[in-house]
Amino acid sequence: MRILSLILLTIFLGKSCASQNKQDLESAVIEYTVNSRGFYQKITVQNQMVTISKDRSGNDKVLTTKIEEQDWEQLVNCFKKVELDSLSKLKAPTEKRFYDGAAIANFKIIYKDITYETTSFDHGFPPKEIKKFVNKINSFAKQNDEN
Template structure:
């Protein structure tokens, strides 16, 4: 009986902690931008919503993020070391000769801002590649609709 009680208590406590992590992600704002003189692209992720701008002058298109995509985004966010974001190095340097747009990733989490160094749009540092790819997938999904 004691073992059964212990297992049930462990199960419920474990589920409670997982809910707190998902709630914390709801307070985060993730902003991915890429731009050059003639190109602008921005995706802002906040509370199950992706706001996508492909032009400075136009209003953002708002897309609801599905529960499946949100869970994947939360998992990728949890793998990220926010303090190390500013130290990540770009694998390429095409932005230096107009070979790629200048991109950056900014995260506001629990009242603190974290920002990456600039990198080439389409070629993020390997440590954030999955997250950036997921963020950009929302804009691609929007193009299909």
């Protein structure tokens, strides 16, 4: 009987932690902004929705779509692995943005009323610690460009 109780308790706690991580991402706002002289794009992920804007002034219409469950699970897994306090200390792997070789990218997470932000890096070349996360967010913009 003790073993059965222990197993049930372990399963219950495991499910609780998984749903807590999902809830954590639902309460976060993730912004990925790319800009250069002739290009601008802002991708915002919030509460299983993605919003894409290509207008710096915000006057153009934004494209909002629901994130599919499989993609959302991947984002939740990426979010779990990010150390929020260390985002500002991440080093950009390349410096093409200094000579117009790449657009300037910024990555920001607003979580529990605290903003965590990276320093600028080259679009397409994010720091390795957040590469999977950034690439997943960019995939939403690519999907919308194809449609």
